[in-house]
Amino acid sequence: MDVNSYGRQLTPAEIDAKAHREFVGGMWDEIGALQLDFMRGRGLKPSHRFVDVGCGALRGGVHFVRYLERSRYHGLDVNASLIEAGRKELRDAGLGDKDAQLLVSDRFDLDRFGRQFDYAIAVSLFTHLPMNHITVCLNRIARVLEPAGCFYASYFHAPTRAHLDPIEHPPAGIVTQFDRDPYHYSLDELRWMAPAQLDVERIGGWGHPRGQSMVAFRRIG
Numbered sequence: 001m002d003v004n005s006y007g008r009q010l011t012p013a014e015i016d017a018k019a020h021r022e023f024v025g026g027m028w029d030e031i032g033a034l035q036l037d038f039m040r041g042r043g044l045k046p047s048h049r050f051v052d053v054g055c056g057a058l059r060g061g062v063h064f065v066r067y068l069e070r071s072r073y074h075g076l077d078v079n080a081s082l083i084e085a086g087r088k089e090l091r092d093a094g095l096g097d098k099d100a101q102l103l104v105s106d107r108f109d110l111d112r113f114g115r116q117f118d119y120a121i122a123v124s125l126f127t128h129l130p131m132n133h134i135t136v137c138l139n140r141i142a143r144v145l146e147p148a149g150c151f152y153a154s155y156f157h158a159p160t161r162a163h164l165d166p167i168e169h170p171p172a173g174i175v176t177q178f179d180r181d182p183y184h185y186s187l188d189e190l191r192w193m194a195p196a197q198l199d200v201e202r203i204g205g206w207g208h209p210r211g212q213s214m215v216a217f218r219r220i221g
Contacts, residue, residue: 006128010081020057020085025124027209028059035060035123036067038206038214042152048072048118051110051144053137053151054125058086061100062093071099074113080104108140117144120151127156127182127212134185135193138217142197145219152203154212156184169211190215197221 010020021028036044044050046069055061055075065073077083083102090096103112120141126134141151156169156176167184168175176184191200194217203214 006079009079010085015081015085015088020082021059024056024059024082030209031123032059032063034207035121036063039064039119039121039152040067042119042150044119046072049115049146050074051076051113051117051120053108053110053120053122053141053153054078055083055086055102057082058089058100060121060123061086062089062095065090065095065098065100066093068098070097071101073098074101074103074115074117076103076105076108076110076113078104078106108137110140110144113144115144116146116149118146118149120145120149122151122153124154124212126153126185127176130183131185131189131193134190138194138198141217142195142219147219147221149219151198151217152214153217154206154208154214155190156182156211157202157204157213158184158186158189161186161188172210174210187215 046067049072050064050068051074052061053076055077058075061075083104086102090100101113145151158167162178163186164178166175166177174182176182187202194200197219198217199220201216203216206214
């Protein structure tokens with residue numbers, strides 16, 4: 001799902017210069033560590049199988065790979081150059097032997113991993129995707145979650161359906177729109193996009209420095 005400028009492939013020279021860290025939004029250390037802290041607080045253990053949807057260059061992935069047991073981290077992204085940058089980040093961090101499973105897909109083909117997951121996360125993904133892409137993502141994630149497994153996704157919150165006016169989100173002052181990137185969504189809209197197998201709960205604030213909220217999609221049945 002090649003949207004916005006995110007589909008641009010970084011060159012090897014750019015990857016060597018760590019340009020990917022800004023390409024995925026910067027705040028590399030802060031937001032990377034935040035993701036692991038949040039998931040540990042939600043029950044993630046080193047033995048769990050975990051998938052990072054829209055993993056990018058592994059801003060959070062480096063932290064998850066270090067924490068999880070070998071072969072338990074899985075990352076999927078549309079941008080092949082960012083996956084390569086993520087592999088380099090792992091090597092540079094001395095984590096090349098942790099057997100992180102990384103895939104490139106433009107259709108959220110999570111079943112290609114060939115396993116079910118206890119937990120999943122998507123940070124700064126729904127903020128850049130239109131509804132039809134999110135709907136595909138949620139339907140695909142529902143197929144690969146263990147019973148009672150949970151997928152956490154960050155998003156910009158809107159108070160009502162079809163909130164057409166721009167919204168400014170503290171503390172960073174990011175302005176979101178209903179019909180253009182960066183997008184905002186109401187909880188009702190997220191529930192409408194989710195398949196029946198997923199129960200939807202708004203978590204709200206989780207310390208994201210740009211004011212993104214968090215929502216939980218838990219597998220039922």
